[in-house]
Amino acid sequence: MLRQALLAVSKSRRAERVIAASPLTRDVVRRYVADDAGAAIDALSRTGLRVSVDHLGEEVTGRAQAEGTVAAYLSLLRLLPAGADVSVKLTALGLRLSEELAFEHAAAICRAAAARDVTVTLDAEQHDTIAMLHAVHAALRKEHRDVGVVVQAYLPDSLDRCEQLGDARVRLCKGAYTAPGAYTSTADIDRSFVRCLKVLMAGAGYPMVATHDPRLVRIASTLAVLDGRDPAGFEYQMLYGVRPDEQARLAALGFTMRVYVPYGADWYPYLMRRLAERPRNLAFFLRSLLSR
Ligand code: FDA
Numbered sequence: 001m002l003r004q005a006l007l008a009v010s011k012s013r014r015a016e017r018v019i020a021a022s023p024l025t026r027d028v029v030r031r032y033v034a035d036d037a038g039a040a041i042d043a044l045s046r047t048g049l050r051v052s053v054d055h056l057g058e059e060v061t062g063r064a065q066a067e068g069t070v071a072a073y074l075s076l077l078r079l080l081p082a083g084a085d086v087s088v089k090l091t092a093l094g095l096r097l098s099e100e101l102a103f104e105h106a107a108a109i110c111r112a113a114a115a116r117d118v119t120v121t122l123d124a125e126q127h128d129t130i131a132m133l134h135a136v137h138a139a140l141r142k143e144h145r146d147v148g149v150v151v152q153a154y155l156p157d158s159l160d161r162c163e164q165l166g167d168a169r170v171r172l173c174k175g176a177y178t179a180p181g182a183y184t185s186t187a188d189i190d191r192s193f194v195r196c197l198k199v200l201m202a203g204a205g206y207p208m209v210a211t212h213d214p215r216l217v218r219i220a221s222t223l224a225v226l227d228g229r230d231p232a233g234f235e236y237q238m239l240y241g242v243r244p245d246e247q248a249r250l251a252a253l254g255f256t257m258r259v260y261v262p263y264g265a266d267w268y269p270y271l272m273r274r275l276a277e278r279p280r281n282l283a284f285f286l287r288s289l290l291s292r
Pocket residue numbers: 122123124125150152171173174175176177210211212213214237238239242243259260273274275277278281
């Protein structure tokens with residue numbers, strides 16, 4: 001219920017104006033969104049963590065805005081070390097205007113990223129964009145084999161997706177939105193996550209295990225051993241500001257741990273999704289508002 005309400009609020013421009021206008025929100029934003037992307041990337045890299053950097057923004061409705069997103073990624077790419085990744089939302093590249101436009105924009109980012117030895121991963125967004133996401137991903141892979149894509153385990157067809165993705169880089173996550181027909185119970189989502197994980201770990205691609213859930217992290221490590229995948233054959237991914245000790249622990253064990261680092265002014269929907277994931281976060285948010 002609370003999750004649904006927060007996700008609904010994440011789409012409200014009116015709520016955004018009220019929440020974003022409050023100077024009290026800043027501390028909460030800072031927990032999840034890098035204030036200074038360059039400094040955050042340097043700090044994470046120094047401790048042996050990899051990064052996937054997200055220039056925040058989504059659901060753009062104008063061509064100029066979409067071109068602005070591309071320009072922001074091209075600037076970002078100039079700062080990133082080799083081996084970094086950028087996470088890209090197709091709706092920030094103009095997907096709502098046309099699939100072709102989003103493809104052209106994503107291809108420009110892929111070309112610039114390849115020149116810097118940086119990979120690109122396409123985020124999965126609202127359910128009505130998923131078919132287009134996979135069409136764009138497949139088209140991009142004709143030229144950029146290593147472009148990755150996110151699969152959301154809460155979608156019942158996620159297992160088929162994992163099977164179809166063959167040798168691709170696939171980031172598996174639980175899913176942060178709502179979708180008709182999607183699994184909603186923790187048990188169903190976790191079971192789906194494990195089914196997908198089994199296919200990805202046994203398959204020919206590169207699995208990116210994007211979860212903070214300790215049980216799923218353990219299952220991923222076990223499956224990697226059973227499938228004879230060495231630690232270079234897959235990676236863990238977690239969000240900036242979430243379970244940093246666990247991020248450090250997994251990196252110290254020799255696993256590749258990549259931190260998803262969002263930055264930029266358009267943080268509102270991203271923050272609301274993080275609050276929706278965990279009711280305790282909402283309490284933390286309200287406490288920080290009230291304690292001023
Ligand atoms: P779960 O929500 O069960 O959390 C497990 C534990 O992790 C919690 O008990 C808590 O300790 C901690 N935790 C989790 N979320 C937290 C939070 N927000 N704040 C504080 N602690 C928290 N989704 C999507 O739909 N499309 C996408 O493209 C992506 N991309 C993506 C990239 C990466 C690198 C990650 C890690 C996640 C995503 N997600 C995503 C989000 C994902 O779908 C999911 O909503 C969150 O990761 C939370 O789910 P967990 O698997 O962590 O489990």
